[in-house]
Amino acid sequence: MEENAVDSPRVASAVARMRACGERVTPARHAVLRVVDLADRADEHLTAEVIGARVFELAPSVHRATVYRTLTSLTEAGFLSQVHLGGASTIYHLDAPGAAAETDPADAASGPAVEGPPAAGHAHVRCISCGRVLDVPPNAFDSLAARLADGIGFALDPARTALLGTCRACRADTAD
Amino acid sequence: MEENAVDSPRVASAVARMRACGERVTPARHAVLRVVDLADRADEHLTAEVIGARVFELAPSVHRATVYRTLTSLTEAGFLSQVHLGGASTIYHLDAPGAAAETDPADAASGPAVEGPPAAGHAHVRCISCGRVLDVPPNAFDSLAARLADGIGFALDPARTALLGTCRACRADTAD
DNA sequence: CTGCCTGCAAAGGATTTGCACTCAT
DNA sequence: ATGAGTGCAAATCCTTTGCAGGCAG
Numbered sequence: 001m002e003e004n005a006v007d008s009p010r011v012a013s014a015v016a017r018m019r020a021c022g023e024r025v026t027p028a029r030h031a032v033l034r035v036v037d038l039a040d041r042a043d044e045h046l047t048a049e050v051i052g053a054r055v056f057e058l059a060p061s062v063h064r065a066t067v068y069r070t071l072t073s074l075t076e077a078g079f080l081s082q083v084h085l086g087g088a089s090t091i092y093h094l095d096a097p098g099a100a101a102e103t104d105p106a107d108a109a110s111g112p113a114v115e116g117p118p119a120a121g122h123a124h125v126r127c128i129s130c131g132r133v134l135d136v137p138p139n140a141f142d143s144l145a146a147r148l149a150d151g152i153g154f155a156l157d158p159a160r161t162a163l164l165g166t167c168r169a170c171r172a173d174t175a176d
Numbered sequence: 177m178e179e180n181a182v183d184s185p186r187v188a189s190a191v192a193r194m195r196a197c198g199e200r201v202t203p204a205r206h207a208v209l210r211v212v213d214l215a216d217r218a219d220e221h222l223t224a225e226v227i228g229a230r231v232f233e234l235a236p237s238v239h240r241a242t243v244y245r246t247l248t249s250l251t252e253a254g255f256l257s258q259v260h261l262g263g264a265s266t267i268y269h270l271d272a273p274g275a276a277a278e279t280d281p282a283d284a285a286s287g288p289a290v291e292g293p294p295a296a297g298h299a300h301v302r303c304i305s306c307g308r309v310l311d312v313p314p315n316a317f318d319s320l321a322a323r324l325a326d327g328i329g330f331a332l333d334p335a336r337t338a339l340l341g342t343c344r345a346c347r348a349d350t351a352d
Numbered sequence: 353c354t355g356c357c358t359g360c361a362a363a364g365g366a367t368t369t370g371c372a373c374t375c376a377t
Numbered sequence: 378a379t380g381a382g383t384g385c386a387a388a389t390c391c392t393t394t395g396c397a398g399g400c401a402g
Contacts, residue, residue: 024376024381049366063384068367070382084262086337088366125330134328143319152310153344154301160340161262168329200401202357225391239359244392246357264391 010094011037014079017097023077031059032070036080037094045083045091045124045133085126085133086164093121121159129170133162186270187213190255193273199253207235208246212256213270221259221267221300221309261302261309262340269297297335305346309338 007015011033015025023029035054039046046054052067071092074080081095123136141158148154183191187209191201199205211230215222222230228243247268250256257271299312317334324330342350 019377022377026376026382028383061384064366065368065385066383073382084340086260088264090263125324125332127330128333128336134330136324136328140320140323140327144316147316148301148312148341151316152312153347154303154310154341155343155347156301156339156341157304158339160304161337163332163334163339164260164336165324165330165332167331171329171331195402198402200356202401204358237359240391241360241393242358245394248393249357 007034008037008041010040010096013097014094018077018079021077023074023079027059028055028062028066029070029074031055031062032067032074033079033094034058036092040094043135045085047089047091051092081121081159083124083159084161085124086162087126091124091133095121123158124162125165126162127167127170128164129166129173132167134167183210184213184217186216186272189273190270194253194255197253199250199255203235204231204238204242205246205250207231207238208243208250209255209270210234212268216270219311221261223265223267227268257297257335259300259335260337261300262338263302267300267309271297299334300338302338302340303343303346304340305342305350308343310343 011030014033014037015030018025018029032051032055035051035058036046039051039054048068048071051071052064055062055067056064071080071082075082075092079095081093082090083093084090121138123138123141124133125136126133138158141156145156145158148156187206190209190213191206194201194205208227208231211227211234212222215227215230224244224247227247228240231238231243232240247256247258251258251268255271257269258266259269260266297314299314299317300309301312302309314334317332321332321334324332
């Protein structure tokens with residue numbers, strides 16, 4: 001009864017890892033994974049609310065509340081990651097294998113958590129004007145991260161929050 | 177009837193500028209300015225909600241709704257600036273003279289709105305672990321800003337949003 | 353005096369939660 | 378079988394808004 005047939009490799013991988021972790025793979029969770037994966041592929045950045053709406057389209061039997069709970073638990077379990085957009089919204093990404101739980105500092109004993117490269121996950125900036133979210137290669141933050149680490153011992157996590165600014169198009173508009 | 181006696185220079189300056197702009201200086205607005213200024217001086221970073229609470233302590237006759245409205249209007253008028261913390265909260269700072277309205281692009285006909293230097297306002301980072309908000313000199317973002325401007329034509333505004341990460345103390349804890 | 357700002361209270365919308373039930377394992 | 382995950386609906390949170398009155402200018 002698994003309609004995995006249409007799953008992208010990413011979703012399939014996430015499902016497999018979930019099972020391996022003892023996380024249950026339910027229709028609701030599956031639907032959430034698919035919606036988020038689809039958005040990722042389309043370079044869309046979806047909020048919990050929108051994910052809820054799409055999941056509802058895809059599987060009307062899945063309740064909104066469940067979507068919220070799923071987003072929370074899958075994020076905590078390391079299968080999704082959330083990015084805070086300046087303002088109020090939070091968007092979700094499907095996490096690639098390899099970089100899992102940073103959420104649970106307790107079991108971090110294997111890898112370089114701070115000095116090492118940010119591994120997976122790109123950063124984002126959002127245009128104040130048009131609201132569009134743009135992807136930024138993580139290494140763009142390297143010098144800033146280094147500076148913060150050096151200066152105040154702060155380990156920056158660039159992938160977690162989007163900075164604000166004005167995109168090229170809107171800049172042209174405003175400049176007039 | 178002005179109890180300005182205890183006003184810090186910053187508050188006094190803001191009040192003066194407000195009057196000069198034709199903005200009314202009411203007890204409510206005055207209280208908000210004082211609360212925010214006090215927090216600034218104490219390196220505290222207050223959300224609208226907390227500001228509301230403090231204003232209420234200071235002047236119980238001022239209604240919460242008024243605080244929200246005041247924060248909004250004074251921000252738009254350029255006397256306060258808001259910084260989005262990753263998550264959901266927004267904190268407020270008392271703006272120094274010199275840098276005003278970027279919020280209303282419509283009537284921007286007098287000053288350089290986009291190309292100009294970010295002027296006042298430092299940036300922030302917030303610790304995921306302890307929630308503390310740390311100040312960061314704006315120039316720390318310079319190379320990132322340059323990179324974004326150069327690469328995708330994006331005009332970064334580092335002062336508007338706080339990035340997340342882990343502070344030195346919490347890093348020590350986690351590292352164990 | 354005029355109109356901006358305020359107080360009040362009620363609306364608003366997104367997210368969360370208690371509970372009993374269902375289904376994945 | 379067993380409990381994690383779910384559906385439902387109500388509660389909750391912060392914030393916003395309509396309106397009439399008050400005060401700053």
